[in-house]
Amino acid sequence: MLEFYKTFDNVTKRIDQPEPGCWINAVSPDEEEVDYLVHTIGVLPEFVKSSLDEEESSHIDYDDDENQTLIIVDYPSAEDREDTYDENTLQYTTLPLGVVIMKGYIITICLHENLNIEDMANGVVRGVHTDMKTRFLLLLLLRISQRFLIYLRQIDRLSSRTEQKLHQSMKNEELIQMLGLEKSLVYFSTSLKTDEIVLNKIMRGKFIKLYEEDQDLLDDVLIEIHQAIEMCNIYSNILSGTMDAFASVISNNLNIVMKVLTVITIVMAIPNIIFGFYGMNVGGLPVAQSWIPPLIIAIIAMGIATWIFMKKDMFH
Structure with a gap:
């Protein structure tokens, strides 16, 4: 799916065809859409391939010949899944999102629909200007870091509720939910650290041109990322200690x-x-x-x- 957006009078609207200064959003593009991005828009094929690889880690690539920059960051995702006990449990993971900055366009490429892109397109995020590529990127990174914080608080609430259930009856369902949350925190911790590395590279201004008015926004993103990393470490330690305690309780029982x-x-x-x-x-x-x-x-x-x-x- 390809969508085109452009900001008119501080309002981001969807347009039918790409124009200079617009934002191109590609979500799970098919072969025809990938061909359009490569041959019509001019995106480098390796940039598209990297953005659509689920195993791709956060990093920055720059091509001097084509004057294109690829920024890949991990964003959090939550989905309901059925476990072996036929009960729905919430599973958190992280997925890569590619942002290509090139002359005339800023392009986001990902395999799955995500709330961060939807918020940018629907006007939930304030101050979006598709022709201001650096600000657009920083606002997207800020939204992703805020989404990490939201999901981390959800994980904390879920672990507290599951712990209360374990006090009453120690069933396998609750233990599996706790293990799933612990695994989610590992995913979050790894992705947040790689995202922080990407932000530090952006802050140097070598790959992306930074403007003085965007410095405060970049500082906000770094603060949110650092807060998310600290929260992730704290919740991971608490959950790990809780699991060890319940393992001892089960053995004692x-x-x-x-x-x-x-x-x-x-x-x-x-x-x-x-x-x-x-x-x-x-x-x-x-x-x-x-x-x-x-x-x-x-x-x-x-x-x-x-x-x-x-x-x-x-x-x-």
Whole structure:
């Protein structure tokens, strides 16, 4: 899908055909649209290929001959997925987004629709000017960093709710949700660090021309990224500690169950021992003429054993 946007009187509107100073948004483009970007617009084929690679990490590429710059950054994504227990759980991950800056156009290329691009297109982000490429890029990076913070707070709330459920009953569903959140934080931490490296390269002004009026915006982006990195590290440490604590609790609960079962087995074995003696073909056993005395002896012995185990708090 190809879309063309241009800012008129501080309002970004969709247009039918690309014009100088416009923004071209390519979301999961097919072969025909890729061919249009390469041969009509003039985007370098390797830039398009890199932007559509899900495994591509954040970096900056510059081509002197064509005077084109490619900035690839990771943005957060949240989606519902079905786990093995047929319940929907929220899975967070990161995906690459390519931004190509060239003469006359700024182009965004990604494999999936994402809220950051939609916010830029729908006017949610203020101050967007498609002809001001550096400002457009910084506003997009600011929106991505803010989205990281939003999802990190969601992860914190989800982990708190899941922890409360684990206090009540330790089911596999809650543990799998906690593991999923821990994996999401690993994705976020890795992507945020690579995004920070890209921002530091942008700040040097070597690959992208920086303007004095955009310095405050760049500082805001760096502050948001640093805050997201700190939050990610804090939540990751908390979640890791929580998982270790619950692993110990689960192991302790298993030991308690095994202890109670062992005590019950010992108590229930007493009648077998006593009746085993009376079942032997030997003489001289007391009151061996009837089955009632052995039963009374077994009951008394079981009562004494149960009392001893209860005094030692072996049933808890």
